[in-house]
Amino acid sequence: MSHFSPELKAQIESFLTRYETRRSSILPILHAIQDDKDWISDEDITALDQEFQLNAIDVREVLTFYTMYRQQPPKPYRFEICKSISCWLMGANDTLKAAKEEVEKAKKEGSPLPFEIHAVECLGQCGYAPSSLINKDRHNNVTPQKALELLREYAAKELPAAARKCAADLKSR
Ligand code: FES
Numbered sequence: 001m002s003h004f005s006p007e008l009k010a011q012i013e014s015f016l017t018r019y020e021t022r023r024s025s026i027l028p029i030l031h032a033i034q035d036d037k038d039w040i041s042d043e044d045i046t047a048l049d050q051e052f053q054l055n056a057i058d059v060r061e062v063l064t065f066y067t068m069y070r071q072q073p074p075k076p077y078r079f080e081i082c083k084s085i086s087c088w089l090m091g092a093n094d095t096l097k098a099a100k101e102e103v104e105k106a107k108k109e110g111s112p113l114p115f116e117i118h119a120v121e122c123l124g125q126c127g128y129a130p131s132s133l134i135n136k137d138r139h140n141n142v143t144p145q146k147a148l149e150l151l152r153e154y155a156a157k158e159l160p161a162a163a164r165k166c167a168a169d170l171k172s173r
Contacts, residue, residue, distance in 0.1 A: 003047030008036045012052060022054055026062045029054070030069055038166035039070040073170060076114040076163035077154050080133040081142065084122040090129035091143065092119075098144035102151055113155050114163070135160065 002009045011032045019025040029048070033040050040063060049056040063069050081087075081096045099117045106113045125131040128140030132147075134154060142150070159167075 002051060003043065004033075004051075005036065008032060009051075012048075016052060022052075023058055026054060026059055027066075030059070030063060034069060035162065036165070037169060038076075038162040039073050041071075073166055074163075075116040076159045077134055078116050078118060079147075079150070080118045080120040080123070081147070082121070082123045082125075082129070082131045083119040084126075086122075086126035087129040087131055092130040094144050095130050095132070095142050095147045099147045099151065102148055113151055114159065115151060115154070 004012065012029050015025040015028045015032070016022060030040055033044050037044070045056050045059050045063070048054040048059055063071065079099060081092055081099065083092050083096065096117065096119050099115075103113050103115050103117055120133075123131050123133060123138075125138060125140055130142045132139045132142045132150075134150060139146070139150060158164075
């Protein structure tokens with residue numbers, strides 16, 4: 001029986017046939033695993049090696065080279081706030097500070113919010129500064145007040161499918 005779900009296994013097999021070498025399929029395969037499980041674990045790397053003959057050292061090399069891959073279970077939402085020049089001029093630092101403080105405050109009060117806050121480089125939406133991303137959703141003109149509203153809005157939603165699956169996987173370990 002495969003370590004991966006039937007759908008993910010089929011995706012991995014399709015990537016392996018699409019590329020000239022097994023090694024060149026590692027990048028999209030890691031994306032597919034992360035989309036499915038929210039992060040990439042040591043068990044996933046071992047399974048890629050054993051089930052698909054993708055050398056674990058090669059996989060680890062790719063995994064550690066690119067920052068977009070997560071090697072630890074993430075929070076359900078990644079809130080990225082741009083800190084580059086246009087956003088900085090429009091007060092991104094205040095937005096960042098407000099979001100971080102709110103997450104920290106909730107943690108201290110024992111009701112943690114499902115967010116990681118990150119300051120990132122230009123998101124290509126400089127005309128709408130300060131700009132941000134929550135997972136794949138774009139949000140523009142994010143003042144400190146709007147950041148707090150977004151934290152509340154997303155915290156009240158059902159968690160994304162990958163985050164729910166990740167939590168269930170971790171519980172069953
Ligand atoms: S400078 Fe912030 S989106 Fe470009």
